[in-house]
Amino acid sequence: MRGAFKEGLAPVSGPRRGAPDHSGSTPDLRLRALEHVRVAGLVPHRPSGRFRDIPQPVVCDGASPLTGTSLVVRILVVLPTLREADGDRFGILPALRRLGGEARIEVAASADACVARVREDDVDLVVVDARLGAECTSLLETLRFGQTPAIVVMVDAEPAAALDAHRHGAADCVAAGPELADTLPAVALEQIRRARALREQGAAEQRLERLERLNDAIVRTIPAALAVLDGGHRLLAVNPEFVRSFGVSAEGAAGRALDDVLPRDLLETGGVEELLARAAAGEPAPARVGRMVMSGGAARAFDLRATRLDAEGRVLLVLSDVSEREHLARRIAELQHYNENIIQNMNSALLVVDPDGVIAFANPTAERILGAQALPGRKIWDWFPTTPRDKVLMARTLAHGARFRGAETVITLRDGGLVPIGISCAPLAGADGRSLGAVAIFQDLSEIKGLQRQALQNEKLASIGQLAAGVAHEINNPMGFIHANLMQMAEYLSDLRRLWERVLALQNAVRTADAEAIRRHSDDLDRLAEEVDAAFVVADFAKAVRESQEGSERIRHIVQDLRDFSRHDTGEQALADVNECLDSTANIVWTMMKHSVVLKRSYEDLPRLRCYPMQLKQVFMNLLMNAYQAIAEQVGRSGETGEIRLATRLDGDGLVIEVSDTGVGIVRENLGRIFDPFFTTKEVGVGTGLGLSTSFGIVQRHGGTIRVRSEPGEGATFEVVLPLEREDGEADEANA
Amino acid sequence: MTTERPVLLVVDDEVRILTALRRVLRREAYEILTAETPAEALRLLDAHRVDLVLSDHKMPGMSGLALLAAAARKQPAAGRVLITGWTEEVPAEDLAAIGVRALLPKPWDDADLKATLRKALGR
Numbered sequence: 128m129r130g131a132f133k134e135g136l137a138p139v140s141g142p143r144r145g146a147p148d149h150s151g152s153t154p155d156l157r158l159r160a161l162e163h164v165r166v167a168g169l170v171p172h173r174p175s176g177r178f179r180d181i182p183q184p185v186v187c188d189g190a191s192p193l194t195g196t197s198l199v200v201r202i203l204v205v206l207p208t209l210r211e212a213d214g215d216r217f218g219i220l221p222a223l224r225r226l227g228g229e230a231r232i233e234v235a236a237s238a239d240a241c242v243a244r245v246r247e248d249d250v251d252l253v254v255v256d257a258r259l260g261a262e263c264t265s266l267l268e269t270l271r272f273g274q275t276p277a278i279v280v281m282v283d284a285e286p287a288a289a290l291d292a293h294r295h296g297a298a299d300c301v302a303a304g305p306e307l308a309d310t311l312p313a314v315a316l317e318q319i320r321r322a323r324a325l326r327e328q329g330a331a332e333q334r335l336e337r338l339e340r341l342n343d344a345i346v347r348t349i350p351a352a353l354a355v356l357d358g359g360h361r362l363l364a365v366n367p368e369f370v371r372s373f374g375v376s377a378e379g380a381a382g383r384a385l386d387d388v389l390p391r392d393l394l395e396t397g398g399v400e401e402l403l404a405r406a407a408a409g410e411p412a413p414a415r416v417g418r419m420v421m422s423g424g425a426a427r428a429f430d431l432r433a434t435r436l437d438a439e440g441r442v443l444l445v446l447s448d449v450s451e452r453e454h455l456a457r458r459i460a461e462l463q464h465y466n467e468n469i470i471q472n473m474n475s476a477l478l479v480v481d482p483d484g485v486i487a488f489a490n491p492t493a494e495r496i497l498g499a500q501a502l503p504g505r506k507i508w509d510w511f512p513t514t515p516r517d518k519v520l521m522a523r524t525l526a527h528g529a530r531f532r533g534a535e536t537v538i539t540l541r542d543g544g545l546v547p548i549g550i551s552c553a554p555l556a557g558a559d560g561r562s563l564g565a566v567a568i569f570q571d572l573s574e575i576k577g578l579q580r581q582a583l584q585n586e587k588l589a590s591i592g593q594l595a596a597g598v599a600h601e602i603n604n605p606m607g608f609i610h611a612n613l614m615q616m617a618e619y620l621s622d623l624r625r626l627w628e629r630v631l632a633l634q635n636a637v638r639t640a641d642a643e644a645i646r647r648h649s650d651d652l653d654r655l656a657e658e659v660d661a662a663f664v665v666a667d668f669a670k671a672v673r674e675s676q677e678g679s680e681r682i683r684h685i686v687q688d689l690r691d692f693s694r695h696d697t698g699e700q701a702l703a704d705v706n707e708c709l710d711s712t713a714n715i716v717w718t719m720m721k722h723s724v725v726l727k728r729s730y731e732d733l734p735r736l737r738c739y740p741m742q743l744k745q746v747f748m749n750l751l752m753n754a755y756q757a758i759a760e761q762v763g764r765s766g767e768t769g770e771i772r773l774a775t776r777l778d779g780d781g782l783v784i785e786v787s788d789t790g791v792g793i794v795r796e797n798l799g800r801i802f803d804p805f806f807t808t809k810e811v812g813v814g815t816g817l818g819l820s821t822s823f824g825i826v827q828r829h830g831g832t833i834r835v836r837s838e839p840g841e842g843a844t845f846e847v848v849l850p851l852e853r854e855d856g857e858a859d860e861a862n863a
Numbered sequence: 864m865t866t867e868r869p870v871l872l873v874v875d876d877e878v879r880i881l882t883a884l885r886r887v888l889r890r891e892a893y894e895i896l897t898a899e900t901p902a903e904a905l906r907l908l909d910a911h912r913v914d915l916v917l918s919d920h921k922m923p924g925m926s927g928l929a930l931l932a933a934a935a936r937k938q939p940a941a942g943r944v945l946i947t948g949w950t951e952e953v954p955a956e957d958l959a960a961i962g963v964r965a966l967l968p969k970p971w972d973d974a975d976l977k978a979t980l981r982k983a984l985g986r
Binding site: 599600603604605606607608610611612614615667670671674677678722723767768 | 876877879880882883884886887889921922923924948949969970971973
């Protein structure tokens with residue numbers, strides 16, 4: 128695969144060092160240089176005389192003739208012998224010294240010493256005395272494949288000898304003689320520069336190779352399918368990802384038309400043809416997304432890009448698989464849609480406000496409850512200014528980050544309408560902790576409030592129903608015997624009337640002194656008196672009247688109790704005697720329970736309390752009814768009686784009212800729940816579960832507390848504490 | 864008075880009702896026993912033969928229905944009539960189960976009362 132791709136991309140790489148197998152457009156530059164040298168050096172340099180008078184050697188374009196090469200050059204001179212007489216007969220060393228201090232010149236006495244020296248260190252140039260003879264030839268051969276150029280200094284300026292030296296690898300030949308002092312430095316300098324250039328080119332090649340390796344690694348590992356196409360859209364090279372993505376082998380892909388390799392749907396949806404055409408023409412080609420359906424039915428999406436590689440119209444096509452990204456994007460969009468749906472359709476209003484209370488976001492439910500459209504930009508205080516307390520509530524979240532949950536308040540509509548709401552509010556803080564405002568969720572409680580009122584009304588009616596039944600029973604008994612007595616008295620009266628007629632007749636006879644008539648009427652009267660049992664009738668008439676009077680007195684009393692109970696039934700606040708409230712309630716309730724309950728009262732004198740008397744009576748009635756029902760459950764049909772104790776006292780600044788019973792008591796796990804709305808242990812139909820929760824609310828509205836102590840089987844004591852003084856605000860709320 | 868007269872046991876926790884009933888039945892040929900509590904009524908049932916028990920329903924300790932059930936065990940031959948202000952509250956199946964012959968309202972109509980008792984006694 129790597130080979131396949133290199134076939135396409137490799138040509139940008141240069142020749143390999145030590146592998147001079149390239150030709151044509153990529154010749155070995157070093158060889159070419161050598162060839163040039165050979166040609167140039169066919170004739171050894173002759174002294175031109177040009178340098179002779181010049182005190183500074185060689186070049187004059189800088190402070191040192193070596194400027195531009197390197198600070199230091201190492202030159203190794205190989206002499207046939209180191210003996211003084213014969214050693215440097217040609218004057219090589221003095222000539223080279225003209226190059227200046229930057230030239231470090233060493234001397235070797237043999238070819239072997241030279242080769243060893245060259246191998247162990249960087250030697251920039253070798254200068255060989257031709258007198259070494261055959262050794263010179265072998266030295267040149269040894270050095271020719273290294274990087275160090277060699278210059279031969281020869282006595283005979285024979286072109287044949289020079290050519291021979293070049294053949295064996297000499298970089299140049301210089302004729303010995305008086306001119307050597309000029310020619311040798313110049314040639315040496317040229318050779319050093321050339322070698323430097325060659326070395327630099329080698330480094331460039333190394334860089335190229337590194338780049339190539341990097342390029343190769345990128346091409347192999349990049350998570351995108353790459354293909355190089357020729358002008359005819361045939362594949363020249365593909366990378367492994369391409370092979371993986373489109374199921375063709377690298378070998379199989381080479382030379383095939385792109386149309387054959389990529390699926391049709393991808394080609395069409397991605398507009399590949401146009402993309403490639405524009406890329407080939409060098410026009411900007413915006414990325415496209417193409418789609419394909421896999422054999423398994425899975426859909427994949429590719430981001431397609433194309434770039435022209437060269438003037439021959441070769442194009443790099445890049446296909447990035449964006450299926451996962453698209454899937455995620457779709458998923459995110461779905462989630463956003465989902466969330467949006469919830470927010471738009473939830474039955475709660477959602478408001479986001481900035482720190483100044485300006486609405487930043489509102490969902491449709493918020494618009495519906497607040498009765499306005501286009502809420503963003505408006506201030507929430509338009510709706511929440513009803514009471515100072517509500518305003519403080521919202522402002523506290525914005526100002527101090529206070530959270531509240533399920534708070535009940537009222538909003539004011541533009542038309543003045545009030546809507547009860549339950550609201551939860553939380554601060555919004557940015558990542559830096561700075562306040563971004565608040566988010567509020569609220570619900571319209573109108574309906575719930577209505578149902579609650581209805582439930583409370585039902586609870587009231589149920590209590591009233593039970594009361595009415597008890598009162599009716601109490602009235603019914605006296606009514607029953609008064610009614611019977613009246614019927615009887617009517618009968619007695621008719622008997623007495625008959626007797627009276629006889630009396631009148633007798634009286635008349637007496638007046639006329641008719642003895643006969645007197646005796647007859649007297650007998651009649653006696654007979655009738657015996658017949659109607661006159662003595663009994665007279666006595667019983669009186670008794671019946673007494674009993675009826677007593678019965679009617681009882682009824683009058685009950686009515687009086689009812690009137691006492693219903694006094695203050697205006698729903699208004701009043702100064703009332705709590706003992707009286709409790710007692711009148713107890714009188715009424717007791718009528719229904721007198722058979723099974725002994726009522727004990729112990730009242731302390733209490734100051735009058737500013738309160739809602741009827742509401743307090745409702746509390747007392749609920750407590751009494753509960754006590755009665757607890758007792759009824761305890762005694763069952765045993766015929767035994769229970770006891771309810773009522774006690775009031777003044778305790779500090781509060782009035783304490785206690786209602787205790789000897790009933791079944793309350794199990795521990797229910798103690799915490801008995802004041803919850805709709806919590807009841809009574810049978811269906813007996814209680815609504817609102818009695819105590821209503822009582823709790825009423826006591827709370829009076830600024831008081833209600834507590835319970837109980838043990839199962841030991842009865843229960845409810846204690847109501849009402850403060851004599853309370854804040855006006857709370858009193859006002861009782862009207863709400 | 865002869866022992867031939869039927870014996871009525873009248874039970875009500877309201878003594879004035881007992882008196883009133885006695886007045887109404889003054890001229891009926893009954894021997895009348897009265898009890899102010901179910902317990903007393905049960906004692907009387909143990910001591911006397913009774914032809915008919917006329918009982919109130921709502922009484923402390925024991926309901927009239929329960930008393931009539933007890934009476935039925937003690938003297939099955941005696942007739943049983945319940946008199947109550949809450950006639951609709953007494954389940955008909957309970958009345959049938961105990962063999963209550965009639966249910967009288969309170970307040971009652973005198974003529975209705977007399978007729979019902981005669982009928983209950985099989986006269």
